[in-house]
Amino acid sequence: MMNSYAYVGWIDSTGKGQVNTYWIDGTDASSVHPTKENLTYVRCKSENGIITLEFTRALDPSCSGRVECKNIVDPTTPLKVIWAMGAKWSDENLNERNMHSVTSSRPVRVLLLRGSAEAEQDLRPVLAVHGFMMFVAWGILLPGGILAARYLKHVKGDGWYQLHVYLQYSGISIVFLGVLFAAAELRGFFVTSLHVKFGMSAIILALAQPVNAYFRPNKPANGEIASPRRILWEYFHVITGRCAIIVGIAALFTGMKHLGHRYGSENVEGLTWALILWVSAGVILTIYLEYLEVKQKRREIFCQRKLGVGEW
Secondary structure (H helix, E strand, C coil), X not given: CCCEEEEEEEECCCCCEEEEEEEECCCCHHHEEECCCCCEEEEEEEECCEEEEEEECCCCCCCCCCHHHHCCCCCCCCEEECCEECCCCCCXXXXXXXXXXXXXXXXXEEECCCCEECCHHHHHXXXXXXXXXXXXXXXXXXXXXXXXXHHCCCCCCCHHHHHHHHHHHHHHHHHHHHHHHHXXXXXXXXXXXXXXXXXXXXXXXXXXXXXXXHCCCCCCCCCCCCCHHHHHHHHHHHHHHHHHHHHHHHHHHHHHHHHHHHHCCCCHHHHHHHHHHHHHHHHHHHHXXXXXXXXXXXXXXXXXXXXXXXXX
């Protein structure tokens, strides 16, 4: 229970139920510190052997500088709750007699949106599907579309363009399905965690691509110089596309971290390393293809110069 927040309820000498909040930074009574968290609708009662604590508090306290101001609750993330019971409690001057004697055997995860315990057993398959769909989109389809546009233009015809468009639209469609799938299970969008912020940023950048493509200026004919609008469009298209991939991959990694923090899954570390290897392989492949591209351009320039000398 070190470095955690506690909500303690007790019946005082007058028979009135009390609830207060504490910050725990040690293992003895002197390490339990009262806080000034704002609680409303407070009630503590014991009926038929059942002890009930009730209170209302803000999910994100509107204060700063105090330890309780960091006690921010994300309603989309199950809370890890443990309980303990003791024979005596007081507001101040805590000592060893205030320590608990009975405790829970393990943490129980409670999802506030559903008001139910152990909700993670229902959500794990949902998050697994969501994560797989996002990996397919941001780890395969969308990067593949960029690679096709970058390194397959030498192929005759417009096959590279058709492949680029197909992969990009397929990736964006899967991203939307993955988002709607998770939002439906979580009952709404909650832009609170770093993972969701990265994800929304990546989606906005990805959506800019088809909008940008709609306003694409005409490509110059052979031998003509590209217009300033065309050059500006190409730079914007390339930069936003690559930024979308970078932010999308960051969303994948933060999603893995969020999953590990949320459920403490033993497989998260292995999946994270697998994702690192996959991204590393993609980076190595891109560097190699870029090397071949530069080598090919140098060969073409050399041949043109040689041909020019011969004609002279």
